Amino acid sequence: MTIMASLVVIGAMLIFYSLLFLQTTTITSIEKYDRISLPYKTYISIPIYLNSNDKVLFNYTTIPEKSNITILLSDNSALNYIGKAYDLSNYIGRNYTYKDMPGKYYLLLINNAGDNITVEYSLLIYKQRTTEKYHGLVSITGSFLVLIGISSIFYLKMKELTGKYPDHTYSAGIECWSTKLYKHRCNIVIPAFDSKTLDIVDNVLRSLGYTMKRKLSETIIVYEKKTGLIERFRKKPVELLITFEEPYLTIYYDVWPIVASGSKDLDWILKEAEAIRNALYTEYMNSKNKISKQE
DSSP, X not given: OHHHHHHHHHHHHXXXXXXXXXXEEEEEEEEEXXXXXXXXTOEEEEEEEEOTTOEEEEEEEEOOSSOOEEEEEESOSSGGGOSSEEEOGGGBTSEEEOOSOOEEEEEEEEEOSSSOEEEEEEEEEEEEEEEESSHHHHHHHHHHHHHHHHHHHHHHHHHHHHTTSOSEEXXXXXXXXESSSSEEEEEEEOSOOSHHHHHHHHHHHHHTTOEEEEEEETTEEEEEEOOOTGGGGTSOOEEEXXXXXXXXXXXXXXXXXXXXXXXXXXXXXHXXXXXXXXXXXXXXXXXXXXXXXXX
């Protein structure tokens, strides 16, 4: 148990280490300064390349007092052919974070004032890049160790708990035992095997919540008990296979592993086997009494 707990701790530390120390974030900046003249009702396009989460900072170095400039971030350098555009007029001197697809875009400066103007501007683009060195390998290894550790602890704990219960249990004409944590088997001695035997067993199993899943042959049938997601830890999902080979009816139980309780499950499994046995023997005795009366 200590070794398994150590695996969980080591795995968690590897995941933590990969997140904090194996990822490096670098920020680079692209700077552009220029002086431009804009006649009235004209514009200029500045090509830029952007990735998602890049930050764009546009500012004026000098600008006439009377000016009316619209700043657009567009997908086309020609104003009349813009398909998509973002108005950055309110982001002068403030960072604008780009959130769209990466590619080539254009910053359009449009002169809406009544005069020709000359402006000086600065354009800064901040690009953030995350690099990883062995991050994926270390993270996957850590996750694998955590999963193995937790699964092993769960298995050992269940084995310890179920060790308190006998792995064999008996009742009149019945023997049930566990073959694995979630697999069990019951042998029921049947008084006779005829056409009614299958119907009796089917009726009992249906009354216990089982439905027939498939019929492999006349004497080998698969049943299952389904439950809702909320009920799964209270009413355990089970698949069982029944076979007839005189003098035994054999039932193979396969409990949903996540909710299996090992040999502890033999308690309710034996009760189901007893219900089948009682129904078979009741029908057998009724048939025998009926024959005796006729004689």
